[in-house]
Amino acid sequence: MIDQKIKNLLEKHLSDGLTGAEREELMAMLDDLPDEEVVKLLNGIETPDLYIPEIPEEKISHRLDRIRDKLFERDQVITLKERRTGSVWKGVSKIAVAACLCVALGWGLYQWKWTDKKEDLMVMEHRDVDPAEPMALITLATGETIRVDSAEVGLIYSKNGLNVYKNEDGQIIYKDSSETESTPSYLTIHTPKGGFTELRLEDGTLVKLNAASSIRYPSSFRSDKRDVFVEGEAFFEVEPDKERPFRVHSQKQVIEVLGTSFNLVSREKYAKTTLIEGRVKIVADGNDYYLKPGQQALVADKVEITDVQTANSLAWKNKEFVFDNSSFKEILREVENWYDVQMVFYDADIENVQLSGTVSRNVKLSELLKVLEMNTNYKFEIRERRVLVKRY
Structure with missing residues (x-):
């Protein structure tokens, strides 16, 4: 149907x-x-x-x-x-x-x-690009889709006992009075490139989604467990509940906690978990790994646990770009997601530049690109939602 x-x-x-x-x-x-x-x-x-x-x-x-x-x-x-x-x-x-x-x-x-990519792009209008803003698409169990933006507060959707709200803190809240514990209804919240959002789960857990990310979860948790599924990047403040472990399913791993805060990056080839407070167990390849605050687990072909500066992992939710010996390609990927643009390279090879520093995520794209120009051998040119990247 x-x-x-x-x-x-x-x-x-x-x-x-x-x-x-x-x-x-x-x-x-x-x-x-x-x-x-x-x-x-x-x-x-x-x-x-x-x-x-x-x-x-x-x-x-x-x-x-x-x-x-x-x-x-x-x-x-x-x-x-x-x-x-x-x-x-x-x-x-x-x-x-x-x-x-x-x-x-x-x-x-x-x-x-x-035609030639350069010649084709030259006819496009110059225009600066604003940073990401609160924005999300909610897909309900019925298949219906709701778009939520920064302007909406209060009741967003109501039908057959199902209600979706956005509170004054900008958090999405989902309630379904018609469901039973044995058949909870699921929804998926997706943030596009250039968008981010927050949501409050039924148990009180706070989730913040970065751009180009998604989470799937039930409107209410069962009596014995709390399970959610994440792709992209998300920050969690998990409400403590000793009787119901909170589990986050993502690429390469499952995170299990009782009550804690952590940041998760889940990509196709790896998962990266940074623990801020509390304690978490990571299950990967049939093995259990435990993190202490200030540690990060990188799960790819193998599992690596290191001590890190947690502020770097939390920078995105604090509206900052924090680069700590970050590669040029990693930085541009973040820029693409936050500003919803596409990088177009004139040169086949990209220099392996490592950069460090902090820039606000609230600035327009042109201001951020000027900072990158000052610290690399590359020049950037904005063409609509494309950014031309060429070497000096």
């Missing part, structure tokens, strides 16, 4: 008839589908006679470059990839590819020819 709804929305998109709310709903629903399901849906849609059924990956990548700003503005998530000569991006999300195909159908992008 959900697949049919997605199909209807895609067909409506081809006729340029989607409302803003429907477009956000379509994006969220596509993002939750496996790749193979997205392909089936696209293949089952009736398309104009001019549709080219098989588009080479290189052309998809190029077309995506040219439409992403116009189509989704701040909601697209594309990870920073190092450009290599003669290669194309492999890390494009399902939404982006599906959207690219849909636009190719509806707007006739098959006629576009790729």
Whole structure:
């Protein structure tokens, strides 16, 4: 039934008839589908006679470059990839590819020819970019999607006993009076690039989500456990409960706590946990590891536990960029997520520069880039939501 709804929305998109709310709903629903399901849906849609059924990956990548700003503005998530000569991006999300195909159908992008990237970007308007702001997409168990921004306070959604609020502290609160303990309803909160949010769980636990992150959790926890699922970066202040351990499931590991505060970064190839207060147990590859305050566990091919400056891990929630011998590529990835921009490199190779320092996350993008220019051999140029990166 959900697949049919997605199909209807895609067909409506081809006729340029989607409302803003429907477009956000379509994006969220596509993002939750496996790749193979997205392909089936696209293949089952009736398309104009001019549709080219098989588009080479290189052309998809190029077309995506040219439409992403116009189509989704701040909601697209594309990870920073190092450009290599003669290669194309492999890390494009399902939404982006599906959207690219849909636009190719509806707007006739098959006629576009790729020109020199530099020449193409030069025609785009110069514009500064604001920093991230409170913003989130909530996907309910029913499949409905709610967009929450900084302006909304109070009751956001109410239907069939389900209520979603945003309190004066900017925290999202979710309550469902119709559910039972045996069948709790789940929701997913996703922050796009250029957005962040806070939420208060049913047990009182506070969660702060960084840009391009998500958390899936039940509206109420069962009597014996509290489980949530995280991707991206999140800070937790867990409400103590000796009878119900709090467990965070992420890439590579499971974190188990009773009451504590910690920061978690969960990526495809690694998970990094920094303990601020209390004590946590990390379960990885069948083994248990325990952290003390001021320690960090990096779980990748192996588990490494080190003593760290916790302020560096908390910098994002305190609205600061703190670089401590950070690599140039790591810094640019953070900039991409916080400002919702895409880095475009003129040079195939990126210098392995290590930088240290602190910059406010509240400044406009141009101000941050000036700081980076002063400390590297690179020059930055803002073109809409792209940043051209070239060596002096």
